[in-house]
Amino acid sequence: MTATTADHHDDHHPTGIKRWLFSTNHKDIGTLYLWFSFVMFIVGGLMALVIRSELFMPGLQVVDPHFFNQMTTVHALVMLFGAAMPVFVGLANWQLPLMIGAPDMALPRLNNWSFWLLPPAATLLLISLFMPGGAPAAGWTIYPPLSVQGGMGVDFGILALHMMGISSIMGSINIIATVMNMRAPGMTLLKMPMFVWTWLITGFLLVTAIPVLAGAITMLLTDRHFGTHFFDPAGGGDPVMFQHIFWFFGHPEVYILILPAFGVVSQIIPTFARKPLFGYTSMVFATATIAFLSYIVWAHHMFTVGMPLTGELYFMYATMLIAIPTGVKIFNWVATMWRGSMTYETPMLYAIGMVFLFTIGGFSGLMLAVVPADFQYHDTYFVVAHFHYVIFGGTILGALGAVYFWLPKWTGHMYNETLGKWHFWLTVIGMNLTFFPQHFLGLAGMPRRIPDYALQFTEFNMMSTVGAFLLGFSQILFLTNVLRTIKGGEKASDRVWEGSEGLEWTLPSPPPYHTFVTPPQVK
Amino acid sequence: MQQDRANDDDVTDARRSGVRKTVLVLVVFVVAVFAWTIFGRLIR
Numbered sequence: 013m014t015a016t017t018a019d020h021h022d023d024h025h026p027t028g029i030k031r032w033l034f035s036t037n038h039k040d041i042g043t044l045y046l047w048f049s050f051v052m053f054i055v056g057g058l059m060a061l062v063i064r065s066e067l068f069m070p071g072l073q074v075v076d077p078h079f080f081n082q083m084t085t086v087h088a089l090v091m092l093f094g095a096a097m098p099v100f101v102g103l104a105n106w107q108l109p110l111m112i113g114a115p116d117m118a119l120p121r122l123n124n125w126s127f128w129l130l131p132p133a134a135t136l137l138l139i140s141l142f143m144p145g146g147a148p149a150a151g152w153t154i155y156p157p158l159s160v161q162g163g164m165g166v167d168f169g170i171l172a173l174h175m176m177g178i179s180s181i182m183g184s185i186n187i188i189a190t191v192m193n194m195r196a197p198g199m200t201l202l203k204m205p206m207f208v209w210t211w212l213i214t215g216f217l218l219v220t221a222i223p224v225l226a227g228a229i230t231m232l233l234t235d236r237h238f239g240t241h242f243f244d245p246a247g248g249g250d251p252v253m254f255q256h257i258f259w260f261f262g263h264p265e266v267y268i269l270i271l272p273a274f275g276v277v278s279q280i281i282p283t284f285a286r287k288p289l290f291g292y293t294s295m296v297f298a299t300a301t302i303a304f305l306s307y308i309v310w311a312h313h314m315f316t317v318g319m320p321l322t323g324e325l326y327f328m329y330a331t332m333l334i335a336i337p338t339g340v341k342i343f344n345w346v347a348t349m350w351r352g353s354m355t356y357e358t359p360m361l362y363a364i365g366m367v368f369l370f371t372i373g374g375f376s377g378l379m380l381a382v383v384p385a386d387f388q389y390h391d392t393y394f395v396v397a398h399f400h401y402v403i404f405g406g407t408i409l410g411a412l413g414a415v416y417f418w419l420p421k422w423t424g425h426m427y428n429e430t431l432g433k434w435h436f437w438l439t440v441i442g443m444n445l446t447f448f449p450q451h452f453l454g455l456a457g458m459p460r461r462i463p464d465y466a467l468q469f470t471e472f473n474m475m476s477t478v479g480a481f482l483l484g485f486s487q488i489l490f491l492t493n494v495l496r497t498i499k500g501g502e503k504a505s506d507r508v509w510e511g512s513e514g515l516e517w518t519l520p521s522p523p524p525y526h527t528f529v530t531p532p533q534v535k
Numbered sequence: 536m537q538q539d540r541a542n543d544d545d546v547t548d549a550r551r552s553g554v555r556k557t558v559l560v561l562v563v564f565v566v567a568v569f570a571w572t573i574f575g576r577l578i579r
Binding site for chain 2: 253
């Protein structure tokens with residue numbers, strides 16, 4: 013195809029509902045993923061507000077304990093599988109082809125299917141709330157025997173997880189195939205932007221971890237309905253085996269959520285520090301090392317079920333090793349900012365906030381890795397505080413930063429900077445007010461997943477609830493800003509940011525419907 | 536121009552073949568991990 017005909021068809025696309033239902037265009041599917049994950053973020057957030065409302069005061073005021081357990085379980089499943097994972101697949105869909113100079117994803121039809129599996133899966137999960145016996149209520153870890161004893165809602169949950177898992181596997185196969193085969197001539201592996209690297213490694217994590225989860229929940233299903241005893245001691249099974257299998261998936265899952273956010277931050281910081289990323293190669297190897305280590309540390313989630321001392325020591329020290337490549341990354345981000353010509357537009361605020369808050373979550377993770385300390389912290393609010401610093405402070409702040417960073421490129425308009433900064437500060441204040449007091453609650457012994465608590469925990473719980481409502485309602489600013497930017501606003505230049513580097517910034521803002529039909533030459 | 540087009544087609548063919556091989560390897564890997572997770576418990 014010559015350049016002339018390619019340009020002629022650049023912006024031709026179907027219109028109406030068909031455009032979205034049958035689209036094989038990476039930009040359209042990226043947009044669908046991003047809106048879907050935002051809707052799930054709001055749904056999961058509303059469930060968090062139900063939880064926090066109940067916990068505002070001791071005693072039972074708002075919901076009954078069984079419904080509370082359903083809320084904690086479905087909130088987590090919706091946030092992890094409906095919001096945090098799809099948002100980065102959306103970002104990957106929009107950005108990877110633009111960043112590597114490819115015309116689209118390698119498997120566009122599979123891409124359409126990957127997305128359209130998600131809305132029915134989410135529907136299945138959410139309608140389980142209205143089943144007899146309610147939604148899954150055994151926690152997002154769906155440990156047996158509770159999950160084997162649950163009602164029909166657990167089956168819906170298992171089916172929903174299978175569908176979301178298939179979607180993730182297809183998405184990651186597509187991403188790996190795209191990055192390995194569709195790069196523009198001259199773009200060698202070590203010339204790829206960090207966001208592409210982190211997604212390539214995340215893709216490999218997904219294709220290894222998700223089939224293990226699929227195996228675990230399939231065995232759960234056969235234990236529930238087909239007379240097997242994989243996890244039932246009465247038939248020679250072992251419930252602890254489920255925990256091993258689950259966490260063999262579950263720990264890499266944490267890095268599936270955080271590595272793409274690392275990639276985003278590695279794009280944003282050099283742009284606003286106006287310096288190349290410090291230690292690019294070490295960043296790549298640190299990411300790969302984190303991914304490898306994530307597969308050999310799973311049992312630190314289950315020290316309290318009992319294991320040989322050598323096992324405890326191994327999992328403790330292996331877990332602590334993760335701090336080294338993670339420290340390399342944090343050092344490199346700080347070194348990139350060192351003596352840079354820094355400006356603090358909203359994406360940069362999110363990137364710095366992410367580095368700061370993720371580091372707090374990383375440190376509390378190190379505390380939890382220490383076996384004797386973990387015996388005290390296990391199943392307390394300290395764990396809840398820890399993983400929310402990692403997932404909200406790391407993953408979600410990274411995703412929000414990414415949206416502000418690339419929104420002008422996607423829409424062709426600049427977002428409102430004042431509104432963006434208000435959104436950042438209210439989100440960060442709300443997040444810290446919600447989760448920081450939970451460290452103290454956990455250290456004082458408040459267990460997680462309970463609707464009632466002793467009087468001594470009241471003040472910190474009240475602070476946490478006020479913070480949660482502030483955090484929740486501040487997202488209205490984000491929605492307003494995004495909608496206003498889509499509708500209009502100051503025209504964005506092609507390069508958008510003064511310090512931006514990379515193929516995506518050579519395209520017009522917004523980019524035409526079809527881009528890089530003729531591959532660019534990377535020098 | 537014709538030479539450019541021939542080169543483009545070569546690139547496209549190479550990409551198509553690479554994508555096929557990558558997908559085949561990954562699908563076999565995913566199925567193997569899933570099967571091992573379950574059948575590894577059965578033969579324990």
